[in-house]
Amino acid sequence: MTLGLDAGGTYLRYELRNQNKIIKASSVKSSEIGLSQYIENILSFEKNIKNICISFAGQVKDGVISSSPNIVVDRHNIKEYFELKYDVNFFIENDLNCAVLAEAKAHKSDNICALYIGTGLGLGVLSSSTLIEGANSVAAELGHIPYKETPFACGCGKSNCIELFASGTALKMWKSYYDVDESLTLKELKNSSNKNENKIYEEFEKALLYAAGTAITLFNPEFLVLGGGIMMSNSDLCDTVISKMQDYAMPIALQKLKIQNTKIQNASLEGAFLLKDYHA
Ligand SMILES: [Zn+2]
Numbered sequence: 001m002t003l004g005l006d007a008g009g010t011y012l013r014y015e016l017r018n019q020n021k022i023i024k025a026s027s028v029k030s031s032e033i034g035l036s037q038y039i040e041n042i043l044s045f046e047k048n049i050k051n052i053c054i055s056f057a058g059q060v061k062d063g064v065i066s067s068s069p070n071i072v073v074d075r076h077n078i079k080e081y082f083e084l085k086y087d088v089n090f091f092i093e094n095d096l097n098c099a100v101l102a103e104a105k106a107h108k109s110d111n112i113c114a115l116y117i118g119t120g121l122g123l124g125v126l127s128s129s130t131l132i133e134g135a136n137s138v139a140a141e142l143g144h145i146p147y148k149e150t151p152f153a154c155g156c157g158k159s160n161c162i163e164l165f166a167s168g169t170a171l172k173m174w175k176s177y178y179d180v181d182e183s184l185t186l187k188e189l190k191n192s193s194n195k196n197e198n199k200i201y202e203e204f205e206k207a208l209l210y211a212a213g214t215a216i217t218l219f220n221p222e223f224l225v226l227g228g229g230i231m232m233s234n235s236d237l238c239d240t241v242i243s244k245m246q247d248y249a250m251p252i253a254l255q256k257l258k259i260q261n262t263k264i265q266n267a268s269l270e271g272a273f274l275l276k277d278y279h280a
Pocket of ligand 1: 143144154155156157158161163
């Protein structure tokens with residue numbers, strides 16, 4: 001039996017699967033319990049788990065968690081701990097890396113970028129069947145490329161990240177900055193006659209286009225898949241990206257490229273279940 005767990009900023013969700021059949025699924029708020037303790041609780045009543053596969057919304061390298069802004073990390077050296085204490089194989093990867101593995105399987109592609117905008121802006125890259133990770137597993141952290149100065153501090157400590165324009169967090173911060181009704185949707189901001197409301201949308205769209213153009217320019221993917229909560233509830237943004245991308249990326253990089261919305265409900269969790277095969 002395989003335990004797949006999506007450790008996100010808001011929820012820890014897990015599924016137990018036996019040969020791809022879901023046996024059990026549950027979730028808890030990420031703030032309520034440490035990740036390691038949560039897994040140990042599951043292991044205490046499920047004795048037949050052989051593989052543990054984790055999608056982690058934070059930085060992780062070789063089975064060791066370096067940091068996470070929103071998850072209670074009660075054990076950093078998590079892979080070694082579980083493999084020594086329990087008779088299990090343990091895999092843990094950054095959530096966008098997991099998501100791009102799931103997208104790659106869905107699109108049958110070896111060269112694919114997953115650009116997800118939810119709370120933050122993240123990118124997962126599979127290039128010639130290899131996840132792009134870097135020396136400290138922070139390669140392709142697209143949300144934090146320098147873009148434009150803002151009055152805000154990003155989670156990474158800088159104040160000029162592109163994520164400060166195109167993310168759920170950015171939308172909240174700019175609405176508060178301009179004293180705009182926080183319940184306004186992206187579409188309402190776009191169609192508003194109020195200058196500040198309209199500006200928040202315009203800046204979001206421009207940052208999204210720069211981010212997409214940067215991903216395409218750096219990695220020359222065959223697919224650019226758009227996902228995450230904000231993109232999934234604004235699926236027409238995909239058409240905007242398609243129609244305007246010639247101004248942000250080289251024509252040759254666009255020749256073989258397909259830009260699409262994700263069709264996977266929880267790509268991070270799906271991708272977690274693929275980690276064993278990826279690392280085989
Ligand atoms: Zn940043």
